Amino acid sequence: AQSVTQLDSHVSVSEGTPVLLRCNYSSSYSPSLFWYVQHPNKGLQLLLKYTSAATLVKGINGFEAEFKKSETSFHLTKPSAHMSDAAEYFCVVGWGGIWMIFGAGTRLAVHP
Amino acid sequence: DVKVTQSSRYLVKRTGEKVFLECVQDMDHENMFWYRQDPGLGLRLIYFSYDVKMKEKGDIPEGYSVSREKKERFSLILESASTNQTSMYLCASTGGEHEQYFGPGTRLTVT
Numbered sequence: 015a016q017s018v019t020q021l022d023s024h025v026s027v028s029e030g031t032p033v034l035l036r037c038n039y040s041s042s043y044s045p046s047l048f049w050y051v052q053h054p055n056k057g058l059q060l061l062l063k064y065t066s067a068a069t070l071v072k073g074i075n076g077f078e079a080e081f082k083k084s085e086t087s088f089h090l091t092k093p094s095a096h097m098s099d100a101a102e103y104f105c106v107v108g109w110g111g112i113w114m115i116f117g118a119g120t121r122l123a124v125h126p
Numbered sequence: 127d128v129k130v131t132q133s134s135r136y137l138v139k140r141t142g143e144k145v146f147l148e149c150v151q152d153m154d155h156e157n158m159f160w161y162r163q164d165p166g167l168g169l170r171l172i173y174f175s176y177d178v179k180m181k182e183k184g185d186i187p188e189g190y191s192v193s194r195e196k197k198e199r200f201s202l203i204l205e206s207a208s209t210n211q212t213s214m215y216l217c218a219s220t221g222g223e224h225e226q227y228f229g230p231g232t233r234l235t236v237t
Contacts, residue, residue: 023166046224057130057216057228058169065224104168111224112157112176116168 016041018107020117028125033077033092035120037105040086047088048106048114049079058104064088075099100124129153130229132217138235145204147232149217156221158200159184160192163214163231175200207236 021036039045046065050058062073069081079090088105102121108114133148151158157176161169161184171184173192181192189211193201200219204211214233218226 048225050228055135055231055233057230058218059228060225063225108224108226111220112174114171114226116170118166118168 016043016045016107016109016113016115018105018115018117020103020105020120022120023118024121024123026123026125027095029097030094033090033095033099033122035090035103035105035122037088037090037117038086039088039105039107041107041109043109046108047079047081048108049073049077049088049090050104050106051101052104052119053101061090061103095122095124097124097126130217130219130227132215132229132232134232135230136233136235138237139204139207140237141208143207143236145207145234145236147202147204147215147217147234149200149202149219149229150198151200151217151219151227152198153219153221153227154197155219155227156197157219158194159218159220159226160190160200160202161216161218162186163216169216172202207234209236212236 017040019038048063049061062071064081072078102119105117130151159174160172175181175194191203216231217229220226
């Protein structure tokens with residue numbers, strides 16, 4: 015069975031400090047993994063994707079994620095948070111270019 | 127850039143009304159999707175279509191139907207809206223790449 019678990023529903027950081035959003039997945043197949051970001055009242059925007067190439071994936075806006083097969087994890091990180099990073103983030107496991115399972119989301123708050 | 131547009135950003139309908147949500151993509155993508163998004167539940171797939179006039183049920187198709195008469199357009203239909211269908215509805219498309227491209231969403235309120 016396929017599933018995605020985002021380990022924190024809310025994360026709060028100060029501006030300029032590192033961000034860590036945690037995601038574990040379960041998949042019977044070789045998955046593609048994604049992180050999407052959603053700002054208030056907007057659609058989802060792709061941050062980055064893993065599709066069985068390099069395990070360390072760099073995305074937009076300074077975000078990156080590392081695929082760790084042994085830990086079935088795909089955590090999202092950023093060295094220094096910016097106020098504009100405040101949003102909801104979704105970890106997604108997909109396969110076949112069609113089926114995608116979304117995590118419940120992590121709401122990131124960034125304080126001055 | 128891929129562009130996915132949805133006909134309305136906000137919609138208010140009464141219980142029992144028939145509701146149409148429309149989605150258009152401009153990248154000649156084969157696959158299109160309708161999701162609903164509810165707090166704490168993430169996104170759940172309602173229906174998807176892999177070609178004109180072809181459709182497949184997703185995880186929560188009950189109370190919904192879809193129509194795809196043209197490749198670029200995918201419509202979600204609520205035959206008789208109910209209050210438990212109050213939600214954010216998101217359309218997406220993909221051309222066979224791994225990721226999906228999303229529209230801005232329609233926030234539907236059924237009173």
